[in-house]
Amino acid sequence: MSQLFGRALLLCCLTFLTFSFPTNGAETSTPNIVFIFIDDMGYGDLSCFRDLGADGWDSSTIDYYPETTHIDQLAAEGVRLTNFYVASPICSPSRVACTTGQFPSRHLINSYLNNRKRNRARGMADYLRSDIPTIAKAFQSNGYATAHFGKWHQGGGRDVDDAPLPTEYGFDESLVSFEGLGDRILPPGGLSDQSEKLNRGTVTRVEKHEQTPIYIDRSIEFIKRNKENPFYLHLWLNDVHDAHNPAPGTAEEFASVTSNPNEQNFFAVLVEMDEQIGRLINAIDSEGLDDNTLVLLTSDNGPTAWARYYKTEHLPAGSTAGFRGRKWSLYEGGIRMPMIARWPGKIAPNSINKQLIFSTVDFFPTLTSLVGIELSSVLAANGVDSSADEYFDGEDLGQQLLTGKGQRTRPLFWEYGRDPSYLRPGLVEDQSPNLAVRDGRWKLLINADGSDVQLYDLKASDTEVDDVSEDHPRITQRLRRQLLKWREDLPSLPEE
Known part of the structure; x- marks a missing residue:
């Protein structure tokens, strides 16, 4: 009896070890990370999320929307998170959160990085400092090959010529566009013209529709070159950020399904971006790296919302799947994004997690924990004398991600803009206060001066139509105090 028990126990242990430490083609147990971050893609732009939108949202009312076949397949092989948040409704701070694991306002970046004069007027830094702990440094210092291909927008461009290069944040190699320095591919436009004059890297001029195939080619080449060792890869795409400039002749294919030229483009x-992402995933799988590679895919904020769209008969393209707000709004449509995670053998396929509240600030502590990187050593190497729990605003939600069970313990905070010039959606009803907090089922919004308090019970309804602040005065006051105190403690630019 004891021998049988011992053999059974040994078999269980071996099975657990095989499941817990999948190997890639190089027979290594150190997993790879591929992080796909798509600019301005709305919650409802992926067909695999179209039926997971806001309460009462009915996707069948849409006349036509193309299928994102390859991304849908990625979702079928992994998990979809329906309560995933980015840290800002605009590009630069959203990206800073991924890089630092902290709320971006801690780094004086609360809107998009502009020229020096506009940054100063809005109380913002010109770029994210590079002498801080970053997620790429953490992986790089632990033996990972690291690369960033795609949009950067954490410093460099316009008249800011002294921003650190992506390599100074822990990337072995990089290829960006006009919102960054170092090697870059620049599409037509004034910002590209300004970027080219800054030098600091090899500059290649291309059409916008040519950028993503180039980034995909570089990503595939990077993966093949480093398949014998662990790698950490950023693929941050810019396709669905307007202006939408498809390859010649491709928009006409959609003229029969919509008369809106914005939607055609x-x-x-x-569809082309989906095809290109499919190329990348196929490359990972064909190299035998799928079982040992965690692929993440999400967006940096909601879809475009320029006021000019609402002054014509042709509305802006991009879908929030019924959530209120779009880009530049702290309502759900501006910050609640589709999120897919695929890791065969670790994450159950074709699963949907509607419970876990997950944020981009959680990536740093979560991903490093999943691969066994000790954060205390990362902080110490960067001169930070505090614990990971004290330093990071994000949480290690690795087990919650893998098992589909459990919840975060900390609230999420947002600040978007500090002066009246920050960009706001064209529709008045989508224009939110500039501060927000989500704590469990409750979400409170308020302006920094204490005006326009709004409370929503997202468990009861996530449409953000019914303000319940008067019905729950204690909760309103608690979150109001907490949010305004958080805002008060944020740093400000020193006086000149």
């Missing part, structure tokens, strides 16, 4: 770039 958008559908063309969305």
